[in-house]
Amino acid sequence: MKPDRKKLAYPGFFISFEGGEGAGKSTQIRHLTKYFHDHKIPVVLTLEPGGTEIGSKIRELLLDPRNTALSSRAELLLYLADRAQHVTDCILPALKAGKVVITDRYADSSNVYQGICRGLGLKETMALNDYATYGLYPDLAIVLDLPVKLGFARMKQRVLDRMELEKSSFHNKVRRGFLQLSRKYPKRIQVINAAQTEDQVRVEIQDLVRNRIRKSKGTSLWKKMEK
Numbered sequence: 001m002k003p004d005r006k007k008l009a010y011p012g013f014f015i016s017f018e019g020g021e022g023a024g025k026s027t028q029i030r031h032l033t034k035y036f037h038d039h040k041i042p043v044v045l046t047l048e049p050g051g052t053e054i055g056s057k058i059r060e061l062l063l064d065p066r067n068t069a070l071s072s073r074a075e076l077l078l079y080l081a082d083r084a085q086h087v088t089d090c091i092l093p094a095l096k097a098g099k100v101v102i103t104d105r106y107a108d109s110s111n112v113y114q115g116i117c118r119g120l121g122l123k124e125t126m127a128l129n130d131y132a133t134y135g136l137y138p139d140l141a142i143v144l145d146l147p148v149k150l151g152f153a154r155m156k157q158r159v160l161d162r163m164e165l166e167k168s169s170f171h172n173k174v175r176r177g178f179l180q181l182s183r184k185y186p187k188r189i190q191v192i193n194a195a196q197t198e199d200q201v202r203v204e205i206q207d208l209v210r211n212r213i214r215k216s217k218g219t220s221l222w223k224k225m226e227k
């Protein structure tokens, strides 16, 4: 199924944050959102699963630790259902309105968690992602890469959800999966060393985003960022 390029054209800029648990996604998304606010650039901050009203119901199913019986395929399809709703209700309208959209996880998480780690196949998840997203992929996917042990140490104060409760061998596979995917799509997916200090990561992401917006859009968004 070929995406309809015309329907997917937009003046905004689409960024996803990916990576393992505790890598610093929420932290860095807060910093980047503030950076856009400071430049008076409209930004929509969202997440998966659960970026829409319907999605938040799907999120409850997916992350409830009691749902140990959920099969891998059912898990994948729930993530995809959430994503389809997310694209039509939230992401695409915001991009078409010229906004920056930052999402905490998107299609690459399904490729890694379900395609690679659950063994459903990368080819299969990529094809299903094409269907669920109408072919809409981030202009820039930022993978925060961190050794699993460090991620666990950073998560120790929180109550873990169903995915976070997976064994460390699973989380190691997740880490390797994101690195594998970034080698396959070296331009769209950028890996950042998340073991650096919070501020070092913040600056690296800011430089990367500035560069990409300057190169890929060169329009009103960049004019605002230049200031």
Ligand SMILES: Nc1ncnc2c1ncn2[C@@H]1O[C@H](COP(=O)(O)OP(=O)(O)O)[C@@H](O)[C@H]1O
Binding pocket: 020, 021, 022, 023, 024, 025, 026, 027, 028, 154, 155, 194, 195, 196, 197, 198, 199, 201
């Ligand atoms: N670069 C960093 N160095 C040390 N601790 C960090 C860093 N980035 C985030 N943290 C802390 O690690 C924990 C997990 O970060 P969080 O942003 O919630 O990760 P994620 O959203 O990827 O699961 C938080 O307590 C956060 O303050």
Ligand SMILES: [Mg+2]
Binding pocket: 025, 026, 027, 104
């Ligand atoms: Mg988070």
